[in-house]
Amino acid sequence: MVHTTRAFAKFAKLSLTACVFSWFSLTASSAAAQTNYPTKPIKLIVGFAPGGGSDLIARLVAAKLGPVLGQSVIVENKPGAGGNLAAELALKSPADGYTLFLSAASYTVNPSFYKLPFDSGNDMTPIALLARGPFIIAATKSFPANTLQEFVTLAKASPGKYSFATSGQGSITQMATEYFNETAGINLLHIPYKGTSPALTDTVAGHTDIIFGTVASTLPLVSTGQLKALAVTTPKRLSALPDVPTVMESGYPSYEVTNWHGIIAPKGVPVAIQQKLNKAINQVLQDKEMEKTLTSDGLTAAALTPEQFGELLRSEIARWGALAKSRGLSIK
Template structure:
């Protein structure tokens, strides 16, 4: 009986040792067939652009095709829930954006947004800019907030939909300023911009890449950017922080995550290749005029961002009593 126990113990030890060796073997062979990036949003938008940018980098640097698979619906939840349930082998990645950190406070998820994923990398760092239709008399954020205080609920703001990241960051701004404005949700940023240009709504807080072309053409007035500092691309536009709300600091971002239990060596490999590709001068030159910059960094840094934003926007949703659209 003692011999059998000894053999059992040796077998268990061998099994334990085999696990990390198996992981290293997987990482060494990775990749040996095409990868895919699930983008839980429709083609053509900023999320799709960043997914395809990452796919191009990985295709070039890993020597295997990387395709983008668009699976839009339910504010990004359909594609997200699908991707986090796939095999944790590193061949399926998920493109995530700000909505990923808002949805846990709005919907009953079928997965844990922190425990069921392995952060890979933050791909981009962008900025939201608050723009008003020129008919609005405010020439600065302070003037806009003063106007809103004198006429609670009269000024209207558009968003890409109830519970969208644009909706949440705008409510966050107004809650911090202690003002009340009327929310007008749209099915996407495009329709919201169209009605802002027409004067149907008074303001919109959205990405610089979507709004600044209209500011330059004189069709909209930019009052402030959401990042703590001014943007190098638009140095004349003050930040919300310097306009009287020093604690306001919001970025627009995209990143990649994988299903949990992906071997750490594979995550590290993907992270390293993307960090190198994101520093390419051609990409920097292409992004800079939009106010968006390549991010990069470690998986741990991106994981910390996700956790911080989930907590912050969960509080905004509860304080503003926001319900799903």
């Protein structure tokens, strides 16, 4: 009996030693992997088709980020369901820093309209904000109002008469416009389209009255006189349209909506990898060519820490969720 007890104690001691050794080996291996990261190509998933604004920003950043990190950054397009399919794929990948997701402002809107298989605010690791810019509030060129104040006056006099076009139900452009409806106390009729292009086409043709459009898609139409700009949605005026006031300057100091893009990863990415990616991305954003390209699209580089970007994401999710609830918005 004594012999058996001693043998068991010796076995237990050896097992404990092996476990401790194994733990230290795994910890050392993990630390080495984080220190040497990246050792293979990185995948950047985009939830929209090639050629769009999100895709262009992703490819621009990927091309610059690869040389900084010493590994290729490969853009992979997975369009569908407003970017939700790509987000699910990315956020359910291993949290090792080799799968990233290009999140757009719409990422924070989607929880208000879709039953998602993930928690947008908690099932992710914020990495870096890339760029942000305004939406241009533009009206058809024949519209009788020439300022935002004049537009609101007409809309208040005839509730439900005037319409706004968007790229679809549950889009960030719908939320930006609904937010202005609530702020200004007006009631515009929502006309959703399947994409930005048809929404802009019908606004130019006068089939809808107003649109909150991205700078890249709307500025050329304003510059050629096919649409007239009434305001921009950020606190600062757009350099390409210096005479067009902000919504704040137009009498609505509480109104601000920003169109932005950033990079997130699955929940649990080690802090060392988060910081390395954030530092590399912020370095890329300081590149003169990058700055020039972003400026041409009405965007500015926006360097934030992972913690600051995470706060932005969660605050925007809460903001749009409250708006959808207060206005009874849903996808029909």
